[in-house]
Amino acid sequence: MLSRRTFVGLGLALAARRALAFGEAARLVFAQVRHGGRWDPRPDGLSRLAWEISKRTSIETSPMVKAMALADPELFRYPLAVLSSDQAFPPPADNEVSELRRYLSYGGFLLVDDASGTRGGAFEQSARQLVSRIVPGAQLGRVPRDHVLYKSFYLLEGPAGRVAAAPELEALDLGGRLAVLYSGNDLVGALARDSLGTWEFEVTPGGELQREKCIRLGVNVAMYALCLDYKEDQVHIPFIMKRRRI
DSSP, rough: OOHHHHHHHHHOOOSSSOOOSGGGOOOOOEOOOOOOOOOOOOOHHHHHHHHHHHHSSSSSSSEEEEOOOOTTTGGGOOSEEEEEEOOOOOOHHHHHHHHHHHHHHHEEEEEEEEOOOOOOHHHHHHHHHHHHHTTTTTEEEEOOTTTTGGGSSSSSSSSSSSSSSOSEEEEEEEEEEEEEEEEESTGGGGGOOOOTTSSSOOOTHHHHHHHHHHHHHHHHHHHHHHHHTTGGGGGGGHHHHHHHOO
16 A cells, blocks of 8 residues: 555655645646535636645646546545535446545545535535545544644634534544535635636625635645644644744
């Protein structure tokens, strides 16, 4: 089995080196899961997140988003995949679930983003059914507020999204790491822009401050997907405390 660092190809040093990931032109490229439903509800959101990540961190990104099916062998070249919709999606075939399971077991990370922003909606039900097939009988569990995900780059107090429908992020834990992260608040929708470059959706109830929190959460998710829990190392505590004062 590949190690995490081999999978993502991340030459991370604690000094200020540039973070590299396997993929197009050695940059972080988001893989968007193409399914039988409305699989691309926020066409510009991931490109904007990629831009913000590149601007704010040492991770080199590409604005291109690679759409692919779960059974596509190329998925293994992309450490961070996104599955999204604002409605139910057809259950993946058994071979697709098997390939997704293998992708996750090799170190891949799947962000499941509910674009409907509705608790208990059709997409959420489809997502929970998928998780129960990845690991038979498994369920999404709450991500504790003190989890490293909330401090992988920015120090955050909790989840964020276009809306505030779900009070917590949920995840599927595999071997002590978050392999599938579920956001019920339309995280990517808060970053979507229209053809004129203006924000496509209002963010409620917190307005632009809430949008900034969405960007920061997106950055943290990418950093966690690539670097896991290196911020838990005690050597980083002074740096974390310094950032808290900024």
